[in-house]
Amino acid sequence: MRIVLGLIFFLSMQVMAQAGKMQIHSEILNDDINLQIKLPETYGHSSDFRYPVLVVLDGSTQFEHIAANVGFLSSYAIIPELIVVGVSSNNRLKSFTPTQLEQFKDRSGGAENYRQFLETELLSSLGQKYRIADYHILSGHSMAGLFSSYVALTPDTRFNAAISISPSLWWDNNWLVQESAKLAVAKRTKPMRWFLSIASEPNEMASAFAAQITQLQDTLGNSPSVKPPSTQMLQWFDKRFPEETHDSTPLIGNVEALKTLFANWNAVPEIAVMPLKALKQFYHQQTAVFGYEFPLSAQQYNVYGLKASYEQKTAWGVEILQEGTKVFPMSEVLWDSLATAYDLDGQTALAIDASNKAVLLAKQSDSVFLNEILSQAKSLQGKTLQ
Structure with a gap:
């Protein structure tokens, strides 16, 4: 109770963080892309501190609730403080699908181009304007969740973590699920942490998700959410939200994803405290x-x-x-x-x-x-x- 009374006001920082909108032109996509930016409220408290970036796909619908929850969670050191970037998608089907289908000829299969846009043009533009750290997270839902899954399985991606909420893994007869058998064990230069979740969706959405989990279990073993954290380069986590619908699940899904991806990240989650030297050693480890x-x-x-x-x-x-x-x-x-x-x-x-x-x-x-x-x-x- 002593801690609660002493900290409640300082930890519940619901200050209006610096936010803004910007547009960048993509040579790769030959398109103008609208962005929403929310900076941590502490951004102006230093001139050189750099912040990890969370890129939110379908920014026009998903940005606000994710940015607000990041602000809340980070104020209690449950997750790091993040620069949140919402990216609006002008052509979701083409941008988020990794293969081209005949019935959607010229309107699908652009995922690799979109990944190149995010990892080169977008991150470069953000780096020129903001103090971003070399740690990047990608979040996507539904068809965008298919895309974030594709990025998670891409060995040379610049992203360090990916969130896939009710991903459309059924695309092209479970193409990505089948590809994951070899992509999951491909050589990587840095760890990738991948969170997948499913809500109450029936039929092909649920069966493809189940197939992906089985594939990961067969290839990599159980997720670290079932056993102690893995040191393997692709670390995956899965959760199910049976009481949520396809439309409602992004709210709880992204909160649980961030808490899961950064589980055990808080050095002092309860009342056992550490001196400064021990805190720095903790994060070094x-x-x-x-x-x-x-x-x-x-x-x-x-x-x-x-x-x-x-x-x-x-x-x-x-x-x-x-x-x-x-x-x-x-x-x-x-x-x-x-x-x-x-x-x-x-x-x-x-x-x-x-x-x-x-x-x-x-x-x-x-x-x-x-x-x-x-x-x-x-x-x-x-x-x-x-």
Whole structure:
């Protein structure tokens, strides 16, 4: 309860993150593509910190709920803070299908071109405009789920993880399912983490999904969701949502996908705390699983620092939050949390200095936390008068 009362306001950060729209021209697709962008709310708190990217297919319908859930989950360090990019698709059938069918001649079979667009033109354009890290996740539903499955099985893809919600694996007589027997064991230079799910869909959708799971089990063994995490280069996870329909499943499916892909990623999910050195070692050890070493983000510094402070490891909390303010010097929340840690550690003068910095930054950014930050500042000033 002590942690809940101390952290609830700072961890439930529903601040309106920087968002925007942009259009890029694809030479590969010979088309103009509309994008929606949502940056982490901490993006402006540093000038050099880089964020992983989550590319959401069918962005016009799937972007908003996924971006909101990413913001919530990352605020509690359940998943990393991500730049979320919604990509609108002008020709879903052609873009998302890996083979061309006679009845859809010239209107299908463009998946490889679309993959090249995403991995070269899109990621390059994002890299020129935003501070993106070299870790990329792709999410797709239905026909877009077929495409994200195709990307997951492509050995030389630039994506590190893929989400396939109710994928249309039935396409072309289960073509991708059959191809997966050899693609799943193909040589890779980095790990791929692949989440697949199915809702209450009947007939060919369900049978193709079942066939894909059987194929993966036969080729790679049971998914890590059934046994301890695998170190194999293609790591797959599957879940079923029988109470969801094809239309409703993306909401819960993407949340469960992100939680599954980043299971055990949170270094301190409960009240057992770590010092800064142990936190960094923890994420260094995760590199073998993810193929990428995640640096501590602003939300993590805040979560881990406050937890340590409230669990009476105030020296640990101060150290974590001190480094957090160095990496994210414009974060009013981290400065305010550092003031809390100093106060709990009995360093009132330093707490007041940190609190004053938090107030200044909160006023400059018109922070939604201004009143709470001012309240702590007033409380700390009152201690000097006692």
